Amino acid sequence: MISKRLYSLQFKTKQNFEENLATLKNLISKCREDSIILAPExxxxxxxxxxxxxxxxxxxxxxxxxxxxxxEKTIIVTMIEKNKIDYFNNLKVFHRGELLHKQSKSRLFPLGDEHNHFKAGSEEEIxxxxxxxxxxxxxxxFELRFTEIWSRLKGCELxxxxxxxxxxxxxxFETLTKALAIANQAFVIASDGANDSMAKxxxxxxxxxxxxKDDEKEIIFLDADLTEIKKVRRYINVGL
Incomplete structure (x- = not known):
């Protein structure tokens, strides 16, 4: 068994940015070393x-x-950043004290007016x-709704x-994230906000x-058996 501790964080975002960062840091402090942690958008x-x-x-x-x-931990977050005059919703992966990966949100949610405030990133970054x-x-x-984006990540294990x-x-949200895991025969960590208007x-x-999952908790975790990936891909071979 090859195991990795995975965490999904689920917490409310308040008006005070410093308070939100303190909440995130506190939750991260409760996560095991050498783990992978995902925070809500x-x-x-x-x-x-x-x-x-x-x-x-x-x-x-x-x-x-x-x-x-x-x-000592891998942390995945998204944050608002500015490049010249444009704002982007950037996903960042912090690993071993460095920025391992960065991509800008390429599909902006029209019902939330994201397209009026952010510049869309390139799908080539995904x-x-x-x-x-x-x-x-x-x-x-919102990118979750586009299966062509799923295809860009074909073969990923997590x-x-x-x-x-x-x-x-x-x-x-729950149906698409589960379908993503089954279709890609991969582990999926999904992390949604916990504000009153959010789905959790x-x-x-x-x-x-x-x-x-547990909609009442701020920290959801699993010791993932990564050998499950090879097992399902061997016995249910769909070309991954």
């Missing part, structure tokens, strides 16, 4: 359309603190990357889905579609 600031400059500036502080925390020899990929919230997914479409539904899903 823009959990440090929420979308904060009226405070975009402030949120982008705060991302610099948060990045430095998360880099330090990632020396590529596999490795964490301790595990082939990984990330899909940021997939991250940070989100701020509305409670009206809770079933969609954060989970860790096995390649066989077994779901570990």
């Amino acid at each position: 823009v959990s440090l600031t929420h979308f904060s359309y009226q405070r975009m400059d402030e949120a982008a500036e705060f991302a610099k502080e948060a990045t430095e603190e998360l880099l330090a925390l990632s020396r 590529v596999p990357f490795e964490i301790d020899g595990i082939k990984c990929g990330a899909i940021n919230c 997939l991250f889905v940070p989100a701020q997914w509305g409670k009206e479409r809770k079933d969609h 539904g954060s989970a860790i899903i096995s390649p066989f579609g077994i779901v570990t």
Whole structure:
């Protein structure tokens, strides 16, 4: 058995950015060393359309603190960042004290007016990357609805889905994340926000579609048996 401790965080985002960072750091401190931790989408600031400059500036502080925390843990977050005059929703992977991977959200949610505030990133940034020899990929919230993005990450063994997914479409989030795990025969870590308008539904899903979740908890974890990936791909061969 080759095991890896996986964590999905599920917590409320408040108006105070510093308080949100303190909450995230506290939750990370409760996670085991040599683990992989996913936080909800823009959990440090929420979308904060009226405070975009402030949120982008705060991302610099948060990045430095998360880099330090990632020396013994892998941390995946998304944050608002600015490049020249444009704002991006950037997913960042911190690993062994370094920025291992970064991609900008390429599909912006029209019902949330994201397209009016963010510049879409390029889908070319959505590529596999490795964490301790595990082939990984990330899909940021609304991107989950586009199966062509799933195809870009074909063969990944671990997939991250940070989100701020509305409670009206809770079933969609839970169904799509489970389908992503089964279709890609991979472990999926899904992390949704816990504000009153959010679906929650954060989970860790096995390649066989077994779901570990609890809408009442801020920390959901699983000691994932990575040999399950080879097992399902060998016995249910779909070309992965």
